[in-house]
Amino acid sequence: MAEKVTIADVARRAGVSRQTVSNALNSPGVVREETRQRVLRAVEELGYRVNQAARQMRTGRSRLIAIRIEPDRDGINGSVLDRFLHGLTESAARSGYRVLLYTADDDRAEVDTFEDLLGAYEPDAFVLTSTHHGDLRTAWLLDQKVPFVTFGRPWSSDSPKHLWVDVDGAAGTAAATRHLLDAGHRAIGFLGWPPGSGVGDDRREGWARTLTAAGVDPTGLSRATSDEVADGEKAAYDLLRSDLGVTALVCASDSLALGALHAARSPGLAWQPGRGPGGGAAERPVAVIGFDDTPVAKAVGLTSLSQPLAQAAAHCVALLTTLLDGQAKPGEPPANVLLEPSLVVRQSA
Amino acid sequence: MAEKVTIADVARRAGVSRQTVSNALNSPGVVREETRQRVLRAVEELGYRVNQAARQMRTGRSRLIAIRIEPDRDGINGSVLDRFLHGLTESAARSGYRVLLYTADDDRAEVDTFEDLLGAYEPDAFVLTSTHHGDLRTAWLLDQKVPFVTFGRPWSSDSPKHLWVDVDGAAGTAAATRHLLDAGHRAIGFLGWPPGSGVGDDRREGWARTLTAAGVDPTGLSRATSDEVADGEKAAYDLLRSDLGVTALVCASDSLALGALHAARSPGLAWQPGRGPGGGAAERPVAVIGFDDTPVAKAVGLTSLSQPLAQAAAHCVALLTTLLDGQAKPGEPPANVLLEPSLVVRQSA
DNA sequence: CGGCATGATTAGATCGATCAAAATAAACTG
DNA sequence: CAGTTTATTTTGATCGATCTAATCATGCCG
The missing domain is CATH 3.40.50.2300 (Response regulator)
Incomplete structure (x- = not known):
């Protein structure tokens, strides 16, 4: 394994305290420009990377997004999820998040998995696919105040309000x-x-x-x-x-x-x-x-x-990050997104 | 979010110390049977789940397995990875591991991602797919002593020794x-x-x-x-x-x-x-x-x-867990696995 | 019954980061 | 220039688990 570089190592190298290193990285505005540069140089030289586990303990944020990977039923449409997943992983990475997978056979099992994951890995948010009428999952997540987006509209008129991205x-x-x-x-x-x-x-x-x-x-x-x-x-x-x-x-x-x-x-x-x-x-x-x-x-x-799946995935991540990182104003909730599919013309029509 | 239940809560409930709770869960042999039962009951009643981040800090183990999700090139064969991924997620969960996704455009980018991930999330192991001649990745991982398995044999005779699972x-x-x-x-x-x-x-x-x-x-x-x-x-x-x-x-x-x-x-x-x-x-x-x-x-x-993909995935997890949890004896390394594909006969032949 | 292994439990330190608050330096004010 | 305000940096505590080492019971033996 690679030698571990902690924030203390960087602090020593830059001749400042741990907290200043933390500030230089997370609240740049609060440190003097010159020391910020010095810290950044030390970070670079030592190859420092913030340890997520330690950060998570203090902040309660894991920078993980969880999504279920389904057993591709008939096989044909499974590739849709696959492509979405790839787009999600890329977009998430760009925003500093990683994608965590899980499986579940039905809604109830999925809710159990929510509990498991939230207790153990504490993902910051979930992305749900295959939403349907009377979805147990959305109700549960809303009730627990766990951030999530669905790829797919809430179909019932009485279904709970939440963020979604869908293709028209x-x-x-x-x-x-x-x-x-x-x-x-x-x-x-x-x-x-x-x-x-x-x-x-x-x-x-x-x-x-x-x-x-x-x-x-x-x-x-x-x-x-x-x-x-x-x-x-x-x-x-x-x-x-x-x-x-x-x-x-x-x-x-x-x-x-x-x-x-x-x-x-x-x-x-x-x-x-x-x-x-x-x-x-x-x-x-x-x-x-x-x-x-x-x-x-x-x-x-x-x-x-x-379906513009990569785009849909990117919108999911965008909605989540405004919800998680940015402060979603109560008066002005993030807008849901409806994308248009495009016709790929081949021999059959 | 759900209320957090910590090991201290369980300890209080069971009338023992934190350490005893930890022992009851991780080293059952060392605790008196009766107290173990008492602790387990408290765990059950409170719905306690060990916090991975905290555990990871102390033990250095994240119980995460990382794998790259590829952009399915021609689309047809992309589903193979998809099915493998599903099997991997299920098998990993059964062994108490979760699957973390990442993307990378080429070997070099993937090695960079290794560094990123190891510094930040510290996955316990990697699963590599699409191994090829002169694979940079396996060399790097071996050099860094990071545990991994490949789904696919090392093809060159001079390629480095590592664990693998493959289909014949x-x-x-x-x-x-x-x-x-x-x-x-x-x-x-x-x-x-x-x-x-x-x-x-x-x-x-x-x-x-x-x-x-x-x-x-x-x-x-x-x-x-x-x-x-x-x-x-x-x-x-x-x-x-x-x-x-x-x-x-x-x-x-x-x-x-x-x-x-x-x-x-x-x-x-x-x-x-x-x-x-x-x-x-x-x-x-x-x-x-x-x-x-x-x-x-x-x-x-x-x-x-x-290809028996679910089986292959299960073997990958099995090899990794013996490497990570069990103590792989130096004299008797875990055996690589070669599975047989099965012929699905349809109209074309 | 003192001396000592063995068993069971507990107190304290620690992992690496961030938060809160305190300390110090620099700038401003009358 | 004392008295503050503001900017910058540092100290100490903390998140929740596990490791180490210490403590407290028991049982056994001569």
């Missing part, structure tokens, strides 16, 4: 739908999840809104299913063989979109003569757009909506 | 090749990376060895390219249209395999009459096997080799 799913599906309308499609279907999930409802809403605005009635053009490739394929097949003349699909996830692609390629559906936009236009495969721009989308040439 | 890539490609041989294929090609990368050479070797053992000369049946889908497609196309009658491909990654699948489906190559195994057998698509069993493989039905 509706804006995304709206953009996707417009893209398809511009390409001449009219009967544009939607493949999503059963009502009740905030994220899913939001994404469906963007599609419906845009279609309606374009004079197309979305009724009957939507299907809901669980987030599995196979289920997406079934639902897409069902929608495509209906007599609504669906020529394009906007999907709530890349998993569903991949299923849709499979369905669209199944015999008797893709390349249907006379079904392309514009009536008797040339044969054309069913257009499909996914959501999240996962590696799978890139791999199979699926057009998809990309 | 050669065994994997050998199994894949056998699987293809059993299915009747003879001219089985290999798609990999340019020589020089330990991992890539290892995977190629397993294929070549197995083919040779089956009496097939692997000469000319191999192509090397960078790990991109498009490059894989080009290389596969090149190999397939040669006059060697290649009917199956083993690939060093899912990215390459995906490219191979595309190539195999390109007109004039797939379903080539008379080219199937057994000479004039029925038409058959080119078989493809990938490596890593990424979400993409699952999504497109690609047969692939799955």
